[in-house]
Amino acid sequence: MTTSGDTADVVILGAGPAGLLLGNLLQRGGVDCVVLERGSREHIQTRARAGFLAAHTVRILRRHGLADGLDRHGHDHSTCEFRSDDGRFRLDYSRLGRGERHTVYPQQALVTDLLAHYLDAGGRVRFTTEALEVRDTDTDRPTVTVRTPDGRPAHWRARYVAGCDGRHGAARRSLPADAVRRHHLDHGVSWLGLLAEAPPSLDAVGYGVHGRGFAGHMARTSTVTRYYLQCPRDTRADDWPDDRIWAELALRLRTDAYGPLHQGRISHRGVVHLESDVVEPLRHGTLFLAGDAASLISPSAAKGANLAVLEAELLAEALLDDLAHGDPAGLDTYSARCLDHIWRAQEFSHWMIGLLHGSPGTDGEARFRDSLRRSRISALRDSRAQQDWFAEHYVGVGAVRAA
Ligand code: RFL
Numbered sequence: 001m002t003t004s005g006d007t008a009d010v011v012i013l014g015a016g017p018a019g020l021l022l023g024n025l026l027q028r029g030g031v032d033c034v035v036l037e038r039g040s041r042e043h044i045q046t047r048a049r050a051g052f053l054a055a056h057t058v059r060i061l062r063r064h065g066l067a068d069g070l071d072r073h074g075h076d077h078s079t080c081e082f083r084s085d086d087g088r089f090r091l092d093y094s095r096l097g098r099g100e101r102h103t104v105y106p107q108q109a110l111v112t113d114l115l116a117h118y119l120d121a122g123g124r125v126r127f128t129t130e131a132l133e134v135r136d137t138d139t140d141r142p143t144v145t146v147r148t149p150d151g152r153p154a155h156w157r158a159r160y161v162a163g164c165d166g167r168h169g170a171a172r173r174s175l176p177a178d179a180v181r182r183h184h185l186d187h188g189v190s191w192l193g194l195l196a197e198a199p200p201s202l203d204a205v206g207y208g209v210h211g212r213g214f215a216g217h218m219a220r221t222s223t224v225t226r227y228y229l230q231c232p233r234d235t236r237a238d239d240w241p242d243d244r245i246w247a248e249l250a251l252r253l254r255t256d257a258y259g260p261l262h263q264g265r266i267s268h269r270g271v272v273h274l275e276s277d278v279v280e281p282l283r284h285g286t287l288f289l290a291g292d293a294a295s296l297i298s299p300s301a302a303k304g305a306n307l308a309v310l311e312a313e314l315l316a317e318a319l320l321d322d323l324a325h326g327d328p329a330g331l332d333t334y335s336a337r338c339l340d341h342i343w344r345a346q347e348f349s350h351w352m353i354g355l356l357h358g359s360p361g362t363d364g365e366a367r368f369r370d371s372l373r374r375s376r377i378s379a380l381r382d383s384r385a386q387q388d389w390f391a392e393h394y395v396g397v398g399a400v401r402a403a
Contacts, residue, residue: 008034008124009323011144011158013131013171015044017107018291018308019164020114024066025316027123031323035123036146036156038130038165045115048195048268050107050305051220052077052205054397055100057309061110064313069113074105077219079204080394082377083254085211089381090204096384097391104219107305131170134161137287144170159286160319164312166292172279179284187274187298187350189357191216192240194227198264201225207356208253209377214356215252217261225262230357237269245269274298274353276346281335282311288334290315295342300356301349306397311338341397348393355380 010026012019015037026033037044053070061067078094078101094101119125128149135143144156163171191214199222206217213230220226229248231240246263255261278295282288291308314337318330355376359366379386 006034006154007157008032009159010034010162010319011036011142011156011160012162012164013134013144013169014163014165014291014293015039015111015115015125015127016164016166016291016308017050017110017114017305018293018312019162020111020118021060021064021066021309021312022162022164022290022316023118023123023125024114024121025064025313026319027118027121028064029316029320029324031320033124034156035118035125036129036131036144037125037127039127041115041125041127044108045112046108047111048106048108048220050299050302051104051218051226052102052302053105053110054102054303054306054395056397057306058103060309060313066114066117069109070103070105073109074103075219077102077104077205078395080207081202081204082207082209082380083258084209084374084377086374086378086381088254088258091380091387091391093387093391093395097388097394098396100391100395102302102395104221106220106224110305131165133170134163134174134287137161137174137285140286142286159323161287162315162319163287163289163293164291164308167277167296169293171287171289171293174287175279175284181280182277183280184277185275185350187276187353188233189214189274189353190231190233190235191272191274191299192229192231192235192237192245193268193270193272193299194229194245194266195220195268196225196227196264197223197267198225198262199223201259201261206253208249209356209358209373210252210254211358212248212252213358215249216356217249217253224267231271233273235271237271240269242266272299274300276349278339278342278346280339282338283331283335288315288331290338294338295346297342297345298349298353300352301345301394303345303349303397307342307345310341310397314338344393345397351393 010033200219208215216228218226290311321327359369
């Protein structure tokens with residue numbers, strides 16, 4: 001049996017950073033909206049992913065009074081350290097480029113804050129409610145079919161639907177194949193993503209570039225550190241017991257030369273294939289995409305959550321203009337404005353992948369790529385112009401005029 005469901009002016013799919021920021025801004029603007037989330041409240045509040053928030057992201061959150069948690073518990077970060085066969089060097093990017101810093105604040109804490117603000121303001125969320133399909137997006141009454149917590153189908157009717165439900169969500173699935181172009185790149189690189197119950201070992205993001213593969217070190221909190229290890233495509237996370245992980249991290253981060261890592265229990269391990277994709281345009285009729293639903297970006301440059309926040313603010317402004325003032329101009333330009341930011345971020349992330357990873361194999365092409373990587377690192381070490389360019393893109397998000 002199908003229940004009749006409900007209505008909202010804007011139905012938002014997904015309670016990640018994109019969906020919850022959008023919900024907050026619409027709710028404050030007096031727009032009737034609802035967030036439909038497949039997972040439970042506990043699931044979204046404990047899902048560890050991003051940690052590095054760009055200055056522009058922090059400005060957006062402060063502008064809307066949503067930064068109290070990160071202002072209290074986040075900390076500034078502005079240094080990265082590269083370690084390779086050619087030695088090590090540090091860049092303090094707060095003294096380069098546009099002089100900006102990151103704020104380190106775990107994504108699950110940001111999601112928890114955004115959800116609390118939204119609920120406090122009277123916002124509606126339906127947890128354990130999976131969107132299955134978005135229909136009639138070429139009309140002004142699109143419908144979202146959902147599976148309710150008790151397993152029954154139901155329908156939500158809306159003026160607009162915001163697809164903030166990630167790469168595998170219902171919004172993308174519901175786009176007619178001939179209405180959008182999908183751009184996709186598999187970078188051919190996989191990472192083992194790790195969370196260690198150990199304090200950070202460096203006061204910097206650590207990038208270990210090594211013949212055995214890349215290793216990364218990123219602070220999360222004073223007691224938790226994220227590490228990455230490049231691994232073969234067919235690796236299973238279970239192949240990596242704690243001892244093997246710490247030995248490999250020590251080797252690739254060259255602890256013999258630069259000092260030991262603080263070790264602790266590995267509380268999470270998962271394999272991430274570095275892929276990127278973009279859906280163009282980000283609008284089909286009355287359905288709009290934001291965040292990972294619009295574009296998946298490899299985590300090599302920590303851009304995904306930052307783009308999600310930027311797009312959610314742009315979409316909120318456009319929806320408010322249309323629904324409150326009858327001005328559709330922002331909705332008409334939403335896709336083009338976001339794509340400008342998205343492709344800049346994709347380009348920088350792609351550059352970072354080339355900076356950090358050698359090529360598997362020993363043939364001429366692998367040697368060529370490896371030499372390019374070495375040259376890219378030495379240019380970054382030696383050229384002030386290159387360092388300014390790096391800093392601007394590393395801590396910025398998308399197109400420069402976003403700031
Ligand atoms: P999210 O956060 O994935 O939220 C989508 C929500 O939608 C729900 N959902 C559905 N709900 C209803 N119906 C359906 N059919 C649904 N399908 C899915 C999901 O349960 C979920 O709650 O997407 P959003 O909001 O677009 O935010 C994107 C970010 O989460 C993502 O880009 C970042 O985590 C990427 N990323 C990083 N980004 C940064 O800016 N800085 C970082 O330091 C950073 N580190 C990372 C990262 C991503 C990583 N992974 C997982 C590859 C580190 C890692 C390891």
